Amino acid sequence: MELGWGIIGTGYHVRANMLSSLAEAKSARVKAICGSSQEKAEELAAEHPGVKAYARVEDLAADPDVQVVYIATPNHLHVPHGVLSIQAKKHLLLEKPMALSVDGAHKLVEAAKKNQVKLGIGFHLRHHPVLQAAREMIAAGEVGDIVFCSAQFAMDFPWRDNWWSNPLFAGPASLMGMGVHGLDTLSWLKGQEVVEVAAMARGGTDNRSLNTLFSLLMTFRDGTQAAVVCGSEIPHSRNDVLVYGSKLRLHAEGAMTMLPPQGRLFLTDRQGTREAEIALQNPYAREIEAFSAHVLEGAEFHADGLDGHKSVEITCAAIEAARSRRTVKVGEVLRLTG
Numbered sequence: 001m002e003l004g005w006g007i008i009g010t011g012y013h014v015r016a017n018m019l020s021s022l023a024e025a026k027s028a029r030v031k032a033i034c035g036s037s038q039e040k041a042e043e044l045a046a047e048h049p050g051v052k053a054y055a056r057v058e059d060l061a062a063d064p065d066v067q068v069v070y071i072a073t074p075n076h077l078h079v080p081h082g083v084l085s086i087q088a089k090k091h092l093l094l095e096k097p098m099a100l101s102v103d104g105a106h107k108l109v110e111a112a113k114k115n116q117v118k119l120g121i122g123f124h125l126r127h128h129p130v131l132q133a134a135r136e137m138i139a140a141g142e143v144g145d146i147v148f149c150s151a152q153f154a155m156d157f158p159w160r161d162n163w164w165s166n167p168l169f170a171g172p173a174s175l176m177g178m179g180v181h182g183l184d185t186l187s188w189l190k191g192q193e194v195v196e197v198a199a200m201a202r203g204g205t206d207n208r209s210l211n212t213l214f215s216l217l218m219t220f221r222d223g224t225q226a227a228v229v230c231g232s233e234i235p236h237s238r239n240d241v242l243v244y245g246s247k248l249r250l251h252a253e254g255a256m257t258m259l260p261p262q263g264r265l266f267l268t269d270r271q272g273t274r275e276a277e278i279a280l281q282n283p284y285a286r287e288i289e290a291f292s293a294h295v296l297e298g299a300e301f302h303a304d305g306l307d308g309h310k311s312v313e314i315t316c317a318a319i320e321a322a323r324s325r326r327t328v329k330v331g332e333v334l335r336l337t338g
Contacts, residue, residue: 004031009072021284027292061088079104098308121308127286130263144247151182154234179230201322
């Protein structure tokens with residue numbers, strides 16, 4: 001069965017990653033696009049015959065041909081746009097970050113529960129074949145006890161002169177654009193809650209500047225530590241995930257990416273290093289297929305509203321840790337900005 005999808009947002013991520021991935025997914029068909037103006041919506045919709053264009057979120061949410069809404073608007077609009085879509089009884093796949101406050105994340109979770117719709121968060125790396133293989137090995141005990149893990153997701157580019165340049169709209173740029181993927185991926189691989197964080201940042205610790213480098217140290221419930229590095233000024237970044245276990249080291253080389261899909265998984269033990277044979281697939285298309293199965297069949301979806309809520313709690317704590325130069329308990333801080 002095919003679900004009708006409505007897209008709210010016409011920016012880079014929609015154009016570069018999501019529209020092609022929706023076309024690749026067999027269970028989804030784009031029925032409508034909503035932009036910040038009728039002109040922007042019509043311009044993008046014109047590239048996809050049969051797709052309707054809207055300038056108002058309310059109108060897209062009321063479209064009977066749309067069963068699933070995907071939101072990729074500026075971060076500060078995720079909560080109002082998400083709640084409106086949910087109240088229209090639409091299932092919702094919402095880009096990260098879920099919200100810029102813990103209260104906002106809670107509103108979305110409660111709205112989805114009240115209206116009996118599915119809520120998923122766009123952590124596409126949970127659908128990356130290399131990282132899924134790593135998680136399966138960890139869950140099966142092949143890696144042993146995790147001693148330490150790390151993730152780096154960084155690039156070398158100036159932030160665009162748009163909403164990403166305003167911390168009140170985006171939150172701290174590097175952390176919200178890339179770091180959230182690192183902290184979520186490590187939490188998901190470990191399968192345990194983060195309880196405490198410490199952090200250092202270059203910029204982005206007030207409401208006027210962007211951070212161009214962010215280093216985060218996390219402590220899991222069992223005391224295991226993890227590190228996340230993200231930034232917009234790191235040339236030739238090695239966007240890798242490393243998991244050091246008592247039996248095995250996992251190295252997901254180059255897996256922290258968007259499109260085209262990349263990544264290799266190397267396994268190291270006392271006998272040496274070998275590469276696991278894993279077929280690369282588009283993680284966004286896999287995410288879309290998984291969410292469709294979640295809606296249609298009740299299948300498990302790897303990143304639900306509660307996962308998004310936990311991520312918001314960690315990012316709020318991380319920003320406070322960088323601002324105050326102190327260790328912060330997760331759940332202690334409720335907002336990213338203001």
